[in-house]
Amino acid sequence: MSFDSILFYLLALVLVVAAFRVILSTSPVTGVLHLILTFFTASMMWMLIQAEFLSLVLVIVYVGAVMVLFLFVVMMLDMRPEGLKAGLKVYLPLGLTIGGIMVLEMAFVVLRSWGHAPALQPPADNFDNTLALGTAMYTQFSYAVQVGGLILLVGMIAAIALTMRKRADYKRTTPSKQVRVNPADRVRMVHMQAVVDTPAAESEGAEK
Structure with missing residues (x-):
């Protein structure tokens, strides 16, 4: 058995254990940390099959940005395990x-x-998997990429709508009320007497 095979089985074992810990952990923070480990291990497995671009994107985008954001959100929400098990x-x-x-x-x-499954052919020396992936995404699978982007947009709008409803800690803007507003009700003109400061030299002369 080669070193790559041993490394693959080791990473696969870590991946399966971390994935089970994501769904079995009682603490949300522990689950998010194991999910980060799952993504990182999957990235290393992609690196073994020479998919360097996908591997780096998984680490940079998901592990480095999305999952860290999830971790901060979970920590700020202060979720109780009792409520999750209800x-x-x-x-x-x-x-x-x-x-x-x-x-x-x-x-x-x-x-x-x-x-x-056919045996993997070794790639050519001048093969660029980033170019091949981009060409396949925006030529052969361009429709699927657009549909995926639309689904993500709908999901983002739905998440914002579900989060912002029934909350009283933010201000709502009603355009119809803004159009009918009276300037006299918003701005009040106040007339005040001007205050002139007396120079220090004149004040001292007056005292003498």
């Missing part, structure tokens, strides 16, 4: 059923294609 027994059968279906689907695909 509906566990109710949704546990449904969750186990959906998880079992997903495992069976993945096992069926992997076992069916395991023996028919």
Whole structure:
């Protein structure tokens, strides 16, 4: 067995254990930290198959930005483990059923294609996987990329709408009320007498 194979199985073991800890940990912060470890381990596995661009993007974008942001959000929300376990027994059968279906689907695909998978051909010396990925995304799969971007946009708008509703700690802006506003109700003119400062020299002369 080569060193790459040993490293692959080691990274796969760490990946599976970290993924299980994400869903089994009682603390949200612990779950987010294990998710960061999962992404980093998957990035190293991509590096083994010479997908350097995807590996670096996973580390920089997800581990370096998105997951750190999630970690700060979870820490600021101060989630209580008791509240997270409130509906566990109710949704546990449904969750186990959906998880079992997903495992069976993945096992069926992997076992069916395991023996028919062709051997990887070594890439050419001048092969650029970043160029190949960009060309495939914006030519052959351009429609799928646009649909994915639209879905992410809808998800972002929905998350903002769900977060901002039923909150009283921010100001709402109603355009119809802004148009009908009366300037006299917003601005009040106050007339005040001007105050003139007396120079210090004149004040001393007056005292003598």
